Amino acid sequence: xxxxxxxxxxxxxxxxxxxxxxxxxxxxxxxxxxxxxxxxxxxxxxxxxxxxxxxxxxxxxxxxxxxxxxxxxxxxxxxxxxxxxxxxxxxxxxxxxxxxxxxxxxxxxxxxxxxxxxxxxxxxxxxxxxxxxxxxxxxxxxxxxxxxxxxxxxxxxxxxxxxxxxxxxxxxxxxxxxxxxxxxxxxxxxxxxxxxxxxxxxxxxxxxxxxxxxxxxxxxxxxxxxxxxxxxxxxxxxxxxxxxx
Amino acid sequence: xxxxxxxxxxxxxxxxxxxxxxxxxxxxxxxxxxxxxxxxxxxxxxxxxxxxxxxxxxxxxxxxxxxxxxxxxxxxxxxxxxxxxxxxxxxxxxxxxxxxxxxxxxxxxxxxxxxxxxxxxxxxxxxxxxxxxxxxxxxxxxxxxxxxxxxxxxxxxxxxxxxxxxxxxxxxxxxxxxxxxxxxxxxxxxxxxxxxxxxxxxxxxxxxxxxxxxxxxxxxxxxxxxxxxxxxxxxxxxxxxxxxx
Amino acid sequence: xxxxxxxxxxxxxxxxxxxxxxxxxxxxxxxxxxxxxxxxxxxxxxxxxxxxxxxxxxxxxxxxxxxxxxxxxxxxxxxxxxxxxxxxxxxxxxxxxxxxxxxxxxxxxxxxxxxxxxxxxxxxxxxxxxxxxxxxxxxxxxxxxxxxxxxxxxxxxxxxxxxxxxxxxxxxxxxxxxxxxxxxxxxxxxxxxxxxxxxxxxxxxxxxxxxxxxxxxxxxxxxxxxxxxxxxxxxxxxxxxxxxx
Amino acid sequence: xxxxxxxxxxxxxxxxxxxxxxxxxxxxxxxxxxxxxxxxxxxxxxxxxxxxxxxxxxxxxxxxxxxxxxxxxxxxxxxxxxxxxxxxxxxxxxxxxxxxxxxxxxxxxxxxxxxxxxxxxxxxxxxxxxxxxxxxxxxxxxxxxxxxxxxxxxxxxxxxxxxxxxxxxxxxxxxxxxxxxxxxxxxxxxxxxxxxxxxxxxxxxxxxxxxxxxxxxxxxxxxxxxxxxxxxxxxxxxxxxxxxx
Numbered sequence: 001x002x003x004x005x006x007x008x009x010x011x012x013x014x015x016x017x018x019x020x021x022x023x024x025x026x027x028x029x030x031x032x033x034x035x036x037x038x039x040x041x042x043x044x045x046x047x048x049x050x051x052x053x054x055x056x057x058x059x060x061x062x063x064x065x066x067x068x069x070x071x072x073x074x075x076x077x078x079x080x081x082x083x084x085x086x087x088x089x090x091x092x093x094x095x096x097x098x099x100x101x102x103x104x105x106x107x108x109x110x111x112x113x114x115x116x117x118x119x120x121x122x123x124x125x126x127x128x129x130x131x132x133x134x135x136x137x138x139x140x141x142x143x144x145x146x147x148x149x150x151x152x153x154x155x156x157x158x159x160x161x162x163x164x165x166x167x168x169x170x171x172x173x174x175x176x177x178x179x180x181x182x183x184x185x186x187x188x189x190x191x192x193x194x195x196x197x198x199x200x201x202x203x204x205x206x207x208x209x210x211x212x213x214x215x216x217x218x219x220x221x222x223x224x225x226x227x228x229x230x231x232x233x234x235x236x237x238x239x240x241x242x243x244x245x
Numbered sequence: 246x247x248x249x250x251x252x253x254x255x256x257x258x259x260x261x262x263x264x265x266x267x268x269x270x271x272x273x274x275x276x277x278x279x280x281x282x283x284x285x286x287x288x289x290x291x292x293x294x295x296x297x298x299x300x301x302x303x304x305x306x307x308x309x310x311x312x313x314x315x316x317x318x319x320x321x322x323x324x325x326x327x328x329x330x331x332x333x334x335x336x337x338x339x340x341x342x343x344x345x346x347x348x349x350x351x352x353x354x355x356x357x358x359x360x361x362x363x364x365x366x367x368x369x370x371x372x373x374x375x376x377x378x379x380x381x382x383x384x385x386x387x388x389x390x391x392x393x394x395x396x397x398x399x400x401x402x403x404x405x406x407x408x409x410x411x412x413x414x415x416x417x418x419x420x421x422x423x424x425x426x427x428x429x430x431x432x433x434x435x436x437x438x439x440x441x442x443x444x445x446x447x448x449x450x451x452x453x454x455x456x457x458x459x460x461x462x463x464x465x466x467x468x469x470x471x472x473x474x475x476x477x478x479x480x481x482x483x484x485x486x487x488x489x490x
Numbered sequence: 491x492x493x494x495x496x497x498x499x500x501x502x503x504x505x506x507x508x509x510x511x512x513x514x515x516x517x518x519x520x521x522x523x524x525x526x527x528x529x530x531x532x533x534x535x536x537x538x539x540x541x542x543x544x545x546x547x548x549x550x551x552x553x554x555x556x557x558x559x560x561x562x563x564x565x566x567x568x569x570x571x572x573x574x575x576x577x578x579x580x581x582x583x584x585x586x587x588x589x590x591x592x593x594x595x596x597x598x599x600x601x602x603x604x605x606x607x608x609x610x611x612x613x614x615x616x617x618x619x620x621x622x623x624x625x626x627x628x629x630x631x632x633x634x635x636x637x638x639x640x641x642x643x644x645x646x647x648x649x650x651x652x653x654x655x656x657x658x659x660x661x662x663x664x665x666x667x668x669x670x671x672x673x674x675x676x677x678x679x680x681x682x683x684x685x686x687x688x689x690x691x692x693x694x695x696x697x698x699x700x701x702x703x704x705x706x707x708x709x710x711x712x713x714x715x716x717x718x719x720x721x722x723x724x725x726x727x728x729x730x731x732x733x734x735x
Numbered sequence: 736x737x738x739x740x741x742x743x744x745x746x747x748x749x750x751x752x753x754x755x756x757x758x759x760x761x762x763x764x765x766x767x768x769x770x771x772x773x774x775x776x777x778x779x780x781x782x783x784x785x786x787x788x789x790x791x792x793x794x795x796x797x798x799x800x801x802x803x804x805x806x807x808x809x810x811x812x813x814x815x816x817x818x819x820x821x822x823x824x825x826x827x828x829x830x831x832x833x834x835x836x837x838x839x840x841x842x843x844x845x846x847x848x849x850x851x852x853x854x855x856x857x858x859x860x861x862x863x864x865x866x867x868x869x870x871x872x873x874x875x876x877x878x879x880x881x882x883x884x885x886x887x888x889x890x891x892x893x894x895x896x897x898x899x900x901x902x903x904x905x906x907x908x909x910x911x912x913x914x915x916x917x918x919x920x921x922x923x924x925x926x927x928x929x930x931x932x933x934x935x936x937x938x939x940x941x942x943x944x945x946x947x948x949x950x951x952x953x954x955x956x957x958x959x960x961x962x963x964x965x966x967x968x969x970x971x972x973x974x975x976x977x978x979x980x
Contacts, residue, residue: 089360093361093362093406095872106477112360113360114360115334115357115358115359115360115433116338116433116434117335117338117434117475117476119475119476119477120477121477121478121479121480122477122478122479122480123479123480123481123482124479125482125486127482127486128486128487130667130669130973132647132648132668132669133648133649134648134649134650134671136649136925136961136963137830137922137924137925137926137960137961137963139960142960142961146648146649155482157480157622158622158623158624158636158661159475159623159624159626159636161338161434161475163408163431163432163433164411164432164657164658166409166901167654168654168658171648171661171669171671172669173663173664173667173668173669174663175482175484175486175487175974176482176483176484176486177482177483177484177620177663178480178483178622178663179620179622179661179662179663179669181624181661186408187408187409187872188360188361188408189361189362189406189872190871190872191872225872225874225877226871226872226877228871228872230362230364230404230406231362231364232351232364232365232366232367233366233367234366234367234368234369235366235367235368235402235423236368237368237370237372237400237420237421237422238421238422238423238865239420239421239422239910241370241372241373241420241421242373242420340627375728375912375914377892377893377913377914378893378894379893379894379916381680381716381718381894382585382677382679382680382681382715382716382718384715387715387716391893391894402867403867403868403869403881403906404868404869404871404881409902409903411656412899413899413903416893416906416914416916417914418908418909418912418913418914419908420729422865422908423867423908424865424867424906424907424908424914426869426906432627434627435626435627436627470627470629470632471626471627471632473626473627483620484665579850580852583851583852583896596967602850603850604850605824605847605848605849605850605923606828606923606924607825607828607924607965607966609965609966609967610967611967611968611969611970612967612968612969612970613969613970613971613972614969615972615976617972617976618976618977645972647970649965651828651924651965653898653921653922653923654901654922656899665972665974665976665977666972666973666974666976667972667973667974668970668973676898677898677899678850678851678898679851679852679896720852720854720894720896721852721854722841722854722855722856722857723856723857724856724857724858724859725856725857725858725892725913726858727858727860727862727890727910727911727912728911728912728913729910729911729912731860731862731863731910731911732863732910
């Protein structure tokens with residue numbers, strides 16, 4: 001039997017404990033909703049971690065045992081310790097996959113990996129979003145049709161300040177008149193990164209089957225295939241070198 | 246008359262004050278050798294800055310007045326303050342160009358902008374390097390032939406841990422048997438970044454006319470065209486939105 | 491004085507002679523409307539060529555003297571001779587710029603340069619289009635704000651079957667619910683290619699100032715910088731080779 | 736049991752029947768050497784096809800049943816019919832993988848898919864080649880170390896006139912002083928394309944275990960995942976459109 005993909009779903013887990021309306025949608029937290037969806041896949045073994053656990057639930061041992069990490073954060077990016085943000089970044093560079101969700105565009109690990117401001121335009125009025133599949137042969141779009149409709153969403157609009165993605169898998173249309181590169185892939189070091197915009201805490205977006213399918217696909221696509229820490233090394237010449245004059 | 250390009254050449258300026266053999270090649274520092282070469286271009290106005298000046302010579306005012314910054318550092322990357330590294334990164338994101346030279350691959354500003362380990366293989370035996378032009382129509386390769394020969398160089402070999410560059414302008418061949426993506430372009434925010442590998446302190450590489458031509462081209466290519474700080478902003482809908490049910 | 495950019499605007503020029511409503515918008519043809527707009531730039535020298543001229547107006551001599559070619563075609567792609575399509579392609583590979591307009595996505599030169607089907611979704615009901623600037627620091631976006639509104643347009647929707655562009659400069663939002671990568675850059679050989687979607691013959695889109703500004707910027711960006719025909723060549727070794735055993 | 740990958744190895748099959756020295760290395764043709772190597776993989780079902788078969792062995796039925804096609808041609812590119820070259824191109828655009836080997840850089844299918852001249856420098860003196868792994872986490876590099884040594888090779892040198900690849904997986908170093916992007920990936924339509932330079936007919940390169948491993952990896956990576964023919968289609972609006980004034 002093939003080795004299972006070890007998934008860790010990380011959540012800041014604040015909104016759900018603070019705001020009743022949000023707790024109604026995600027009673028045990030966004031991380032649990034996503035974890036449940038991923039656990040439906042027999043090839044995955046899914047754990048969770050949250051901000052207020054020791055080391056934010058992301059000890060080196062946990063990360064070492066993680067093939068792909070999903071990251072949801074919003075109101076408490078600043079409370080993530082720099083040390084643990086660097087730990088996540090380094091683990092990605094060694095080969096771990098990272099799926100950054102919605103407001104995670106402004107999280108420390110994502111900003112460190114992108115090197116850019118990761119800013120965007122936004123509006124929260126519950127408008128309609130249509131997520132268009134730009135790259136239908138991409139593994140992340142497997143089983144997804146020409147588009148996914150999301151009835152009520154937070155708008156994220158361009159200019160999204162990221163490096164040019166390797167692949168733009170999805171672009172979103174919004175009722176209010178904006179567009180957004182809402183599904184983007186990047187490679188950093190040995191690791192794969194997928195940013196996926198849909199998923200505001202006040203809407204049941206992670207309960208939507210197509211969104212769960214995208215996350216499933218993304219977890220498979222991003223899961224670590226190798227672990228290759230990179231280091232500077234002095235190396236001897238392979239060929240004979242004519243001595244300097 | 247067209248506005249001049251404001252260039253600042255930054256140098257750690259330690260090797261040249263420490264090691265006689267290096268001082269012989271660059272008596273007033275690598276930054277002065279490069280600045281002199283760039284000053285031969287009537288469209289450029291060239292200043293310099295070094296590590297041991299206050300704020301490393303890179304006050305906000307200096308960066309504000311800089312269209313393109315060249316960066317040479319090697320033995321003292323750790324002495325560059327995090328604050329000033331972040332200031333350089335932010336200025337690039339707003340539109341300033343950055344040309345990172347040789348051992349600057351491991352500098353704080355470059356690593357922050359790339360988000361990767363920026364590691365590589367190396368060897369310092371004074372072997373021959375041949376810098377091949379991969380993208381002859383790129384503005385940085387203007388006036389450069391199929392290749393540049395460097396008689397004695399420090400070898401920088403792959404795997405170079407960087408994100409996939411926008412363009413690989415040069416790839417180097419080394420006598421000892423390695424290859425290296427030695428001229429790479431990136432865009433980060435509104436700014437352009439060029440990494441150029443040739444230029445070890447113990448060799449007179451920056452005195453070589455073709456290398457000076459590459460730096461001239463790169464300064465013109467990377468020079469800030471806009472200044473557009475990016476920020477997250479809440480924006481009203483442009484189109485009428487049907488109220489949520 | 492700097493050398494002027496030699497622009498040739500090519501138009502199929504059929505719609506305007508066939509349909510009165512179109513002739514009203516572009517009385518002397520789309521090519522003349524675009525040429526007039528570009529001639530307002532003192533750094534450009536602008537000629538035109540049309541399908542029904544001998545060699546479609548694109549003799550080798552004309553192409554040799556062209557730095558950047560704009561291409562508008564729609565109903566008569568099949569009447570463009572394969573020989574001349576290949577001639578345009580080859581001239582791009584040698585360094586000429588090519589700006590492909592609207593329905594030119596299905597023209598022979600564009601399809602030859604892309605290697606893909608270049609298919610898309612479409613609808614012609616005169617809906618609203620909003621062209622978002624994704625890459626505000628790109629020279630083609632110079633002077634363009636966050637977006638351009640086009641009151642009435644033909645919708646072009648994804649999936650647009652092109653290779654991943656080097657840069658996506660613009661993405662369009664449509665009233666009817668679609669998105670489109672409406673401004674894309676590519677490099678092919680020594681030449682630069684820009685595809686720009688807005689511009690249906692039944693709407694006065696090329697009379698819009700912002701659209702003319704984009705075409706002006708694009709002509710400057712794409713204008714040939716070099717002329718370097720590429721050929722396979724047998725080359726002697728530069729380094730001494732140890733004889734085969 | 737998972738569905739097997741259907742591989743077709745295509746060979747011009749002329750050199751081996753014409754030149755005794757080549758026949759000694761590949762007695763039943765390069766295609767049979769490669770097919771044997773790939774058949775060692777239990778997840779692959781491998782057929783072959785050659786130029787002199789009817790329809791070059793590439794009927795629509797054969798292509799329909801092929802997940803990934805390998806292409807070796809050299810002296811008879813011009814004898815491949817345009818119709819069948821277009822058929823291969825179209826099948827790639829629909830989702831079939833294509834692995835183009837060595838002198839296949841100048842084959843009709845590859846040139847049609849790239850849109851460029853696909854020219855390069857070359858020299859055939861049996862010098863040493865070292866194929867460096869640039870992207871060690873790429874599935875095509877699985878199980879390959881930092882480099883592969885090829886004792887005797889035909890040199891292929893830059894400038895290689897191709898569009899910027901999605902990923903440069905390998906770069907070659909040559910004893911005579913050149914470099915080459917020898918392993919490049921591209922996506923065209925729904926299909927994946929891998930160009931791999933090593934493999935001249937006068938050298939036993941395809942008998943080398945590491946080269947066979949690269950081809951195995953590439954066949955798995957490029958194998959069709961979807962079959963999605965693309966077509967232009969008129970589509971109704973999804974959203975209500977305000978009637979034109």
